[in-house]
Amino acid sequence: MIKKSTLEKIIKEDLAEIWSILTNEEKHLVADNFVIHNFKKNQIIYAENDEPEYLWCLLKGKVKMFKDGIGGRQQILRLYRPIQYFGYRAYFANEPYVSSTSAFEPSQLGAISMKIVTRIIDQNRKLAWFFIHELSKHLGGSDTKMVNLTQKHIRGRLAEALTILIDNYGFEDDGETLKIYMAREDLANLSNMTTSNAIRTLSTFVSEKIITVDGRRIKIVNEPALRKISKFG
Amino acid sequence: MIKKSTLEKIIKEDLAEIWSILTNEEKHLVADNFVIHNFKKNQIIYAENDEPEYLWCLLKGKVKMFKDGIGGRQQILRLYRPIQYFGYRAYFANEPYVSSTSAFEPSQLGAISMKIVTRIIDQNRKLAWFFIHELSKHLGGSDTKMVNLTQKHIRGRLAEALTILIDNYGFEDDGETLKIYMAREDLANLSNMTTSNAIRTLSTFVSEKIITVDGRRIKIVNEPALRKISKFG
DNA sequence: AATTTTGTATGCTGAATAGCATAGTTTTTT
DNA sequence: AAAAAACTATGCTATTCAGCATACAAAATT
Numbered sequence: 111m112i113k114k115s116t117l118e119k120i121i122k123e124d125l126a127e128i129w130s131i132l133t134n135e136e137k138h139l140v141a142d143n144f145v146i147h148n149f150k151k152n153q154i155i156y157a158e159n160d161e162p163e164y165l166w167c168l169l170k171g172k173v174k175m176f177k178d179g180i181g182g183r184q185q186i187l188r189l190y191r192p193i194q195y196f197g198y199r200a201y202f203a204n205e206p207y208v209s210s211t212s213a214f215e216p217s218q219l220g221a222i223s224m225k226i227v228t229r230i231i232d233q234n235r236k237l238a239w240f241f242i243h244e245l246s247k248h249l250g251g252s253d254t255k256m257v258n259l260t261q262k263h264i265r266g267r268l269a270e271a272l273t274i275l276i277d278n279y280g281f282e283d284d285g286e287t288l289k290i291y292m293a294r295e296d297l298a299n300l301s302n303m304t305t306s307n308a309i310r311t312l313s314t315f316v317s318e319k320i321i322t323v324d325g326r327r328i329k330i331v332n333e334p335a336l337r338k339i340s341k342f343g
Numbered sequence: 344m345i346k347k348s349t350l351e352k353i354i355k356e357d358l359a360e361i362w363s364i365l366t367n368e369e370k371h372l373v374a375d376n377f378v379i380h381n382f383k384k385n386q387i388i389y390a391e392n393d394e395p396e397y398l399w400c401l402l403k404g405k406v407k408m409f410k411d412g413i414g415g416r417q418q419i420l421r422l423y424r425p426i427q428y429f430g431y432r433a434y435f436a437n438e439p440y441v442s443s444t445s446a447f448e449p450s451q452l453g454a455i456s457m458k459i460v461t462r463i464i465d466q467n468r469k470l471a472w473f474f475i476h477e478l479s480k481h482l483g484g485s486d487t488k489m490v491n492l493t494q495k496h497i498r499g500r501l502a503e504a505l506t507i508l509i510d511n512y513g514f515e516d517d518g519e520t521l522k523i524y525m526a527r528e529d530l531a532n533l534s535n536m537t538t539s540n541a542i543r544t545l546s547t548f549v550s551e552k553i554i555t556v557d558g559r560r561i562k563i564v565n566e567p568a569l570r571k572i573s574k575f576g
Numbered sequence: 577a578a579t580t581t582t583g584t585a586t587g588c589t590g591a592a593t594a595g596c597a598t599a600g601t602t603t604t605t606t
Numbered sequence: 607a608a609a610a611a612a613c614t615a616t617g618c619t620a621t622t623c624a625g626c627a628t629a630c631a632a633a634a635t636t
Contacts, residue, residue: 177486179494187486203479208487231471238464238471245478246436252485253410253420254441259493260535261412264623294584302493304624309585325584325632497593527614537594542615558602558614577636584631594621601614606607 128195131236139230144220149213155197157210162201164221168192171217172279172290176299177209186300187255188248189214189278198224198241199248214292259302266343268311271301272321273340276330284329291326361428364469372463377453382446388430390443395434397454401425404450405512405523409532410442419533420485422447422511431457432478447525492535499576501544504534505554506573509563517562524559 129137146169149155155166158177173190187209190196200207201224231238258270272288279290298308312328315321320336322329330336362370379402382388388399391410406423420442423429433440434457464471491503505521512523531541545561548554553569555562563569 177490179490183494185490185493187489199479199482202475203483204476205480205483208483231475232468235465235468235471238468238475242435242464242471242474242478243437245475245482246432247438249432249478249482249485250436250438250441252482252489256420256485256489256492257410257412257418259489260418261416293582305584306586306625307623309583313585526612538614539595539616540593542613546615579634579636581634582631583633585629587627589624589626591624592622594619596619597617599615601612603610603612605610 128237128240131240132230132234136230136234139226140222143226144222147219147221149217149219151213151215153213155211155213155219156207158208159206161206162197162199163224164197165195165201165224165227166197166211167220167222168194168196169218169220171219172214173211173217173219174214174296175209175211184299185302186296187252189274189300191278195244198227199245202241202245214290214296262340263343264301264303264307264311265314265339266341267301267303268297268308268315269336269340269343271297272328272330273337274300276333281330286329286331288328288330293326361470361473364473365463365467369463369467372459373455376459377455380452380454382450382452384446384448386446388444388446388452389440391441392439394439395430395432396457397430398428398434398457398460399430399444400453400455401427401429402451402453404452405447406444406450406452407447407529408442408444417532418535419529420488421481422507422533424511428477431460431474432481435474435478447523447529495573496576497534497536497540497544498547498572499574500534500536501530501541501548502569502573502576504530505561505563506570507533508561509566514563519562519564521561521563526559 129140132140144167149171155173156162168190169192171192173196174186175188175190175196176184176186178184188196190211196211197207227237231241259267262270275288275290275292279288281287282289294308294312295305297312298305301308303311312321312323315336316323318335320330320332320339322331362373365373377400382404388406389395401423402425404425406429407419408421408423408429409417409419411417421429423444429444460470464474492500495503508521508523508525512521514520515522527541527545528538530545531538534541536544545554545556548569549556551568553563553565553572555564
């Protein structure tokens with residue numbers, strides 16, 4: 111269980127952009143209605159077709175947003191890190207979730223009722239702008255990703271997935287080991303290919319000295335080459 | 344050139360949802376800053392990497408939003424009909440356009456400076472909500488489309504494209520001829536396949552008595568079958 | 577610690593779809 | 607209305623990628 115103090119720190123000391131724009135009164139409203147949840151590895155936070163109810167705030171851990179497709183094949187849509195927000199889109203669109211989310215690793219999340227978020231948006235322009243900005247960013251990203259996934263070849267898609275991991279979670283202290291350890295299957299689900307092909311293509315990247323692999327530990331040894339493959343492949 | 348009266352009709356008589364939520368003063372502000380543009384068939388409205396400046400309102404005609412990918416292959420992201428709005432996402436995200444738009448057929452559009460739209464959002468909650476809702480809908484649609492395009496087979500993708508055309512533009516008076524005549528290449532660009540494969544797959548749909556084809560005129564003769572292929576294919 | 581389960585690596589095979597060529601047709605331009 | 611350009615239809619071939627099988631390795635569970 112996260113300490114109440116940790117939570118208050120985040121909200122009151124404006125550690126995340128979103129809270130810094132609230133009035134003290136609004137901060138109190140949020141703090142009083144913020145419920146902490148702990149999720150185990152691979153535990154579902156919400157599932158496709160569920161009715162949206164909460165704004166989720168990832169405090170600690172890693173979360174994936176995904177959609178189950180044909181034959182149980184999963185497509186990972188987005189990855190989240192602390193402190194980021196999700197779960198609000200479907201509520202705003204007034205429809206059930208079109209995707210699911212689960213914890214990649216043991217994670218701590220806060221849930222705030224969307225009714226309260228709505229109430230605050232109604233009285234605070236800046237929060238409205240926060241969501242307009244956030245949604246606009248995601249929409250551009252989704253459109254771009256669509257074209258990348260449909261048009262790039264396997265090498266390009268896997269290279270792009272690796273750059274997404276770099277950009278989202280960064281490196282360990284050595285400056286080259288990816289700070290996320292995911293199964294090959296997840297890597298495949300992120301880059302729209304089968305697990306076999308993710309494994310195969312990783313191997314060729316190793317033989318080309320672009321990465322090294324030690325179990326799930328991936329080191330990026332030639333990032334420019336990787337980004338080049340991602341861009342043109 | 345569209346008549347000023349037509350424009351005023353749209354804005355003052357609340358023919359489109361968006362305007363009905365404005366105060367009279369705001370309506371005036373919009374009407375005074377609304378510039379009508381005519382676009383020829385295939386003319387570009389704005390292009391990828393351009394800096395966004397206007398909210399575009401499609402008054403008459405048809406518009407496609409697309410992204411140019413590898414080897415000049417285009418992916419159509421969304422289709423617009425009167426009276427719908429676009430061009431605002433990149434401005435809200437504070438970034439250049441990630442996609443382009445062009446007129447499918449001779450079209451009339453209105454352009455309003457995004458600065459003015461921003462000013463109105465700042466003073467009118469309802470307009471903020473309009474965009475939050477709109478962006479949320481589009482984001483859900485984009486995520487769903489991504490999975491459809493990457494996971495469905497060719498038949499399913501083409502069937503889906505046809506249902507998108509039905510849902511966006513409907514039928515002629517006969518109740519079965521699609522009210523949009525697009526080149527096979529555009530149909531291919533909508534469903535992520537080559538032109539050859541769009542033509543081939545259309546032919547098999549004809550032989551299966553799901554559609555009939557007369558040049559670019561497509562009649563949907565078995566819509567349930569089409570939707571079934573779209574869903575499970 | 578042993579056993580079971582799950583994940584990784586690699587090879588082989590087949591299916592799906594892209595690419596290209598050619599002929600005929602429609603649309604656009606002059 | 608004629609000429610040019612663009613589009614459509616179909617066949618054949620090449621490529622990419624998925625599917626499956628097997629062996630091995632690593633994790634998780636008992």
